[in-house]
Amino acid sequence: MPILPLHYMFLSLTLFCIGIMGVLIRRNAIIIFMCVELMLNAVNLLMVAFSKMYVDAGAQVFVFFIMVVAAAEVAVGLAVIVMMYRKVHSVDVNILNRLKH
Amino acid sequence: MGIYDIAFWILTVIAIGCALGVILSRNPINSVLFLIATFFAISGHYLLLNAQFLAIVNIIVYAGAIMVLFLFVIMLMNLNADVEPQKGRLVQLAGVVSGGALLLVLLAALRTAKYPTLESTPNEIGLIQNLGEVLFTQYVLPFEISSVLFLSAMIGAIVIGKKEDSTHSA
Numbered sequence: 001m002p003i004l005p006l007h008y009m010f011l012s013l014t015l016f017c018i019g020i021m022g023v024l025i026r027r028n029a030i031i032i033f034m035c036v037e038l039m040l041n042a043v044n045l046l047m048v049a050f051s052k053m054y055v056d057a058g059a060q061v062f063v064f065f066i067m068v069v070a071a072a073e074v075a076v077g078l079a080v081i082v083m084m085y086r087k088v089h090s091v092d093v094n095i096l097n098r099l100k101h
Numbered sequence: 102m103g104i105y106d107i108a109f110w111i112l113t114v115i116a117i118g119c120a121l122g123v124i125l126s127r128n129p130i131n132s133v134l135f136l137i138a139t140f141f142a143i144s145g146h147y148l149l150l151n152a153q154f155l156a157i158v159n160i161i162v163y164a165g166a167i168m169v170l171f172l173f174v175i176m177l178m179n180l181n182a183d184v185e186p187q188k189g190r191l192v193q194l195a196g197v198v199s200g201g202a203l204l205l206v207l208l209a210a211l212r213t214a215k216y217p218t219l220e221s222t223p224n225e226i227g228l229i230q231n232l233g234e235v236l237f238t239q240y241v242l243p244f245e246i247s248s249v250l251f252l253s254a255m256i257g258a259i260v261i262g263k264k265e266d267s268t269h270s271a
Contacts, residue, residue, distance in 0.1 A: 003219065005219055006211070006216065009211055011113050017200045017204035021197055021200035024197075024199065025193045028129060030174065034123060034132060034136050037136065041139070048146070052151060058240075060226065061239075067159070069250070070163075070167070072251055078171070078258075082174060082178070091178065
């Protein structure tokens with residue numbers, strides 16, 4: 001059975017939905033953040049598959065930009081989490097559900 | 102079944118299994134390690150798709166930099182104990198059902214779509230020379246803007262993470 005574009009699409013959708021489930025079922029803010037990274041990577045994989053499908057380098061450049069945005073997001077997000085931990089000594093999102101305490 | 106197909110299926114099983122490990126393992130350190138394994142599997146997929154440069158960048162940036170940052174933060178907070186409280190069974194079930202329903206809907210929508218076939222011949226578009234040419238001719242403005250984004254993210258992280266001045270916080 002040859003590998004079709006559909007296989008890559010199914011793989012990346014599965015990874016994306018696993019990321020969504022992780023965001024919904026976990027309470028640790030850092031794990032939720034890691035699941036967001038997983039979703040970004042699923043999108044990257046789909047982009048690369050499209051790049052191969054249409055023989056176009058633009059999609060790979062976009063993957064590059066997604067990586068840039070993810071790196072910036074991680075830097076700021078982890079700073080926010082560390083700050084929250086310093087204030088309330090927890091990274092549980094059920095405790096952090098109020099913007100002000 | 103050629104070597105390409107075998108590699109595809111092995112990498113797919115590794116990627117999905119390790120992604121499940123990320124969301125199911127109790128210890129955050131294990132989650133980070135599973136996520137690193139997932140990123141390596143995805144890099145393998147990039148190699149299969151003739152995106153050699155992206156495969157290397159994925160390992161360096163994601164597995165090397167971002168995940169080490171996560172590991173640092175987890176160790177800084179001493180979270181590697183299995184004390185994380187769980188959400189209620191009902192909430193977990195609802196999360197799994199809604200994620201699975203989204204997956205089913207998307208799969209059903211895409212199942213009958215028409216695609217061009219994957220080019221089986223190796224091409225040169227994933228090499229750094231070609232990508233660099235595209236990046237610095239067609240996409241030079243987004244490239245510059247992303248550098249500004251990086252600068253602002255760096256400043257933001259420093260400002261947020263800075264310890265508060267003790268004279269004001271008392």
